[in-house]
Amino acid sequence: MACEQVFIRQLRERGFRLTPQREMILSVLHDIDGLATADEIYGRVHSISSSVDISTVYRTLDLLQGLDLVSCVDAGDDQRRYELLGVHGPHLHLVCQGCGQVIAADLEMAQAFAERLNVEYGFQAALDHLSIPGLCPACADAGDR
Amino acid sequence: MACEQVFIRQLRERGFRLTPQREMILSVLHDIDGLATADEIYGRVHSISSSVDISTVYRTLDLLQGLDLVSCVDAGDDQRRYELLGVHGPHLHLVCQGCGQVIAADLEMAQAFAERLNVEYGFQAALDHLSIPGLCPACADAGDR
DNA sequence: CTGATTACTGCGTCTGTTTGCAATAGCAAT
DNA sequence: ATTGCTATTGCAAACAGACGCAGTAATCAG
Structure with missing residues (x-):
């Protein structure tokens, strides 16, 4: 393989x-x-x-x-x-804190963000191997009430 | 207090x-x-x-x-x-994997990123309480060699 | 002030993960 | 095939953090 x-x-x-x-x-x-x-x-x-x-x-x-x-x-x-x-x-992991679901997101999505951190702070972010907590669409809906 | x-x-x-x-x-x-x-x-x-x-x-x-x-x-x-x-x-934490130093970054820095995750995936990222691994300027320099 | 309710604490225990150490076994050179 | 070097392993023990439980005490109604 x-x-x-x-x-x-x-x-x-x-x-x-x-x-x-x-x-x-x-x-x-x-x-x-x-x-x-x-x-x-x-x-x-x-x-x-x-x-x-x-x-x-x-x-x-x-x-x-x-x-x-x-x-x-x-x-x-x-x-x-x-x-x-x-x-x-490599890709981003969007981790839903409601249901535990893990969504795989394109790494390219964060490129601009990483760029900004580099410019402003000189920080080289390693955004692959990064898990982002939050709420998936379903749980965000449920939580609104 | x-x-x-x-x-x-x-x-x-x-x-x-x-x-x-x-x-x-x-x-x-x-x-x-x-x-x-x-x-x-x-x-x-x-x-x-x-x-x-x-x-x-x-x-x-x-x-x-x-x-x-x-x-x-x-x-x-x-x-x-x-x-x-x-x-x-609340603010972002930039954690250097070289020296362990923690840099506090403005949360506003990530607003655009969060917005994009929301638009593309419907995901509501909780970017406060988020630690971003990477390299601080000093360690990034040292690592280049 | 007094008593009832129930959130909170301390303790013991348990799970998930890391680490120190002596023994083992890859790998390169012979 | 044999050897030596040392990375890697299994084991046991250490560790952070979570959890269930029974007793304690903060809060509030009377």
Whole structure:
């Protein structure tokens, strides 16, 4: 699979090692193809090989984030979820605080905003891997009453 | 103090109670006048009255956030900090991932962005209480090499 | 002032996540 | 294939933060 190749190449280039655990975790992420909590990922990996530790899952997810292959959505309410950035590149996460729904928004949407922060404050915002809290259309409607 | 009055009024209006613990926590936040972790706040409160529990600190901070009297900066790397929104109203937090520094930015900066999210996705972004990760000028420079 | 109501607290416990450490196992060079 | 270097792992323990519960105390009506 394409993403596997990317992964392996990225690892090698930066002096990391390819381990079965990492392969499994990547494969599971690929299967899920959507958002999943660390625990869900751990569950799946564990069912393939029962000797993989949850802390390895966390460490691998961190690593994958560092390589920009995975992004993390912080729903605020204690349920971080992870997502493989395969086909669809980086994007914004609009997290609804009403229903928990996560909407994927085009990163380009925030370009002007990032630009402004840079001009005014010299700050280089990393807007990918960013979760924006708020209300989805449905919950905003419901909340108006 | 003005903010104390605001606090008490807000509490009463919504049917909450004024307790010594809440007064102490508010007073500590006022003393600090800047960012502090829950643990730091707990430490100070504890030194005044040793029978205050850390979970009360967390609960009170949550409450204060609900009343928009406190905002929370999530530096990403496990060190949430809290801040009294007294004089300066709500604002954006630009969190540097290099040095951990937190820059306060004008909320107005993000208005256009919020507007766009609303138009395109019908999403009502809550951009106050939002921490934006990135690099401050100094760290961005250092990182270029 | 007194008593009733019920929000709030402290405690213990639990979940999700990170970290230190010794043992293991990739990888490159031989 | 063997070796050495060291990144990576599993484990256990530490950690922040949330939660359920039973007792306490702030508030308000009388």
